[in-house]
Amino acid sequence: MMRVCPICGKEYDGYPALSRKDNCTEICPDCGTREAVEVYTLYSQEGDITFIMEDKKNTTSVVGFYYGEPNKENTREFRGKLTAEFDEGEGA
DSSP states (O other), X not given: OOEEOTTTOOEEOSOOEEOTTTSOOXXXXXXXXXXXXXEEEEEXXXXXXEEEEEEETTEXXXXXXXXXXXXXXXXXXXXXXXXXXXXXXXXX
16 A cells, blocks of 8 residues: 655655654654654864764764855755865875
């Protein structure tokens, strides 16, 4: 049986997840995972770099980063991309 997720509006089949927001709304597994994982940024002023951190089941990991102070657009754009370009300057 196909269901429609009330959060993202996508159809899904299989078992629904229970929303952590009200503990009674059934949502798709992808939205359930997003609600279960806490994502936040950590800014290092010394390196002028923002790390995108993720907490999952007693584990914290870096899931992305970008240069500069935190902002929502950069966090959304670079989440999960663990790559960076470095200029080859002096001492490189």
